Amino acid sequence: MNRLNHRYDVLVVGAGPIGIYASLKLAAEGLRVLVVEEDAQIGKPRFCTGLISQEAFEEFHLPNKAIENEFRSFCVFSPSGLKLHLKDKTSIYATDRTVFDQSLYRLAKDAGVEFLLKCRCGMLKINNDGIEARVVFEERETIINAAVGILATGVKYALHKDVGFSLPPNFLDSSQAQVDGESGREIEIYLGNIVAPHSFAWVVPLKKNQLRIGLGTHRNSPIFLKSLLKKLRSQGRLKGGDFNIKRRLIPLGTIKNTYTDRILAVGDAAGQVKPTTGGGIYFGLLCADLAAKTVISAFKKNNFSKDFLRRYEVGWRKSIEFDLTMGLYLRKLVAKIDDAQMEELFGLCSQDSIRELIEKYWDFNHHGKFINKLIKRPEFWKGIYQMFTVKPGLDKI
Numbered sequence: 001m002n003r004l005n006h007r008y009d010v011l012v013v014g015a016g017p018i019g020i021y022a023s024l025k026l027a028a029e030g031l032r033v034l035v036v037e038e039d040a041q042i043g044k045p046r047f048c049t050g051l052i053s054q055e056a057f058e059e060f061h062l063p064n065k066a067i068e069n070e071f072r073s074f075c076v077f078s079p080s081g082l083k084l085h086l087k088d089k090t091s092i093y094a095t096d097r098t099v100f101d102q103s104l105y106r107l108a109k110d111a112g113v114e115f116l117l118k119c120r121c122g123m124l125k126i127n128n129d130g131i132e133a134r135v136v137f138e139e140r141e142t143i144i145n146a147a148v149g150i151l152a153t154g155v156k157y158a159l160h161k162d163v164g165f166s167l168p169p170n171f172l173d174s175s176q177a178q179v180d181g182e183s184g185r186e187i188e189i190y191l192g193n194i195v196a197p198h199s200f201a202w203v204v205p206l207k208k209n210q211l212r213i214g215l216g217t218h219r220n221s222p223i224f225l226k227s228l229l230k231k232l233r234s235q236g237r238l239k240g241g242d243f244n245i246k247r248r249l250i251p252l253g254t255i256k257n258t259y260t261d262r263i264l265a266v267g268d269a270a271g272q273v274k275p276t277t278g279g280g281i282y283f284g285l286l287c288a289d290l291a292a293k294t295v296i297s298a299f300k301k302n303n304f305s306k307d308f309l310r311r312y313e314v315g316w317r318k319s320i321e322f323d324l325t326m327g328l329y330l331r332k333l334v335a336k337i338d339d340a341q342m343e344e345l346f347g348l349c350s351q352d353s354i355r356e357l358i359e360k361y362w363d364f365n366h367h368g369k370f371i372n373k374l375i376k377r378p379e380f381w382k383g384i385y386q387m388f389t390v391k392p393g394l395d396k397i
């Protein structure tokens with residue numbers, strides 16, 4: 001067995017955007033950081049729509065080289081095809097996730113982070129004086145020692161049991177394809193149990209007549225996506241017919257504890273994802289920032305105990321738990337309604353007062369505030385009451 005002959009301050013497992021961002025923040029404070037990544041190249045393969053808000057770019061000083069398109073509005077389609085146009089207060093960018101991850105990687109390397117690619121971590125052990133990671137690198141088993149470990153493994157949870165972490169309680173099955181076709185100016189959202197049961201589908205126009213089309217459901221996402229692509233092609237919107245569909249899980253709900261002695265979990269590995277849309281980049285970056293701050297203060301105090309590292313979890317829950325809880329409630333509500341009830345809900349959202357409320361309080365990153373405002377409106381409860389008590393059509397007799 002090989003052993004890397006130096007001990008790192010921090011070992012980050014996983015070079016997705018969240019692991020890289022955490023490593024960058026740590027190295028900027030002078031810590032010696034190693035990131036191990038099982039894939040051969042940063043940012044490849046990537047299955048992501050890459051929608052990131054202007055606010056996230058500003059808050060985290062993200063490199064804007066990856067931006068492919070900019071949106072100020074989106075169009076929602078009801079199950080029967082009714083349209084609702086909604087404006088955003090700030091821009092939403094579609095980004096190329098390969099370029100995005102690689103730009104962050106270059107910043108991290110410049111800050112002094114070391115990377116080992118094609119290096120899979122197969123085991124993590126917590127000792128009294130540090131952590132020990134068993135990796136396979138250049139076909140040899142190698143031991144890496146560090147004072148602290150950060151798990152940023154995305155939706156791969158094989159190492160969680162080694163350190164006593166639970167798994168996210170639920171997952172969304174998502175599929176996406178990038179296709180040639182007629183690109184519009186808005187993000188399109190499609191609702192309805194025929195398109196994406198208990199969830200929604202999206203069409204994101206990119207430059208050069210390309211579209212990123214995807215959906216999330218509780219199962220069989222590729223089948224639902226194939227039928228949506230077929231429908232869009234029959235409408236003349238898509239070119240070609242050989243669609244390369246990629247499938248991946250999205251965590252719904254966080255793991256129980258994201259800290260233990262000497263180890264923290266961030267990003268999808270911790271389930272820090274918006275339950276409403278499945279977007280994980282903003283919450284992940286926010287939590288990576290908090291994780292890095294916690295680790296930096298742990299080094300200052302020379303205290304890596306779980307009692308000390310608990311402040312990371314307290315911090316991120318304070319920032320996003322409300323959004324997570326409200327988002328999960330909204331998802332549960334949507335899972336209970338059929339298409340006729342969805343039409344009712346859609347009609348409710350099209351009313352001027354609710355529509356104004358959406359446009360005023362909708363925040364791409366924090367959905368809790370908007371949901372909280374919505375449930376305080378009597379029109380909302382009237383609509384919900386009608387949805388669950390009045391059979392469609394009977395109220396109009």
Ligand SMILES: Cc1cc2nc3c(=O)[nH]c(=O)nc-3n(C[C@H](O)[C@H](O)[C@H](O)COP(=O)(O)OP(=O)(O)OC[C@H]3O[C@@H](n4cnc5c(N)ncnc54)[C@H](O)[C@@H]3O)c2cc1C
Pocket residue numbers: 013014015016017018019036037038039047048049050051052119120121122152153154155156159174175176214248249250266267268269273278279280281282284
């Ligand atoms: C179809 C789809 C569309 C999405 N669209 C959006 C969107 O528009 N906006 C948004 O904000 N979010 C979106 N998301 C979610 C977003 O992609 C994730 O939240 C984000 O990639 C999480 O980043 P991460 O760094 O935590 O994990 P990842 O990006 O998954 O990176 C984890 C890395 O860890 C590596 N790894 C795992 N285990 C090991 C190991 N044992 N050893 C070494 N390396 C390991 C993996 O190879 C991987 O490179 C989407 C997700 C899907 C599936």
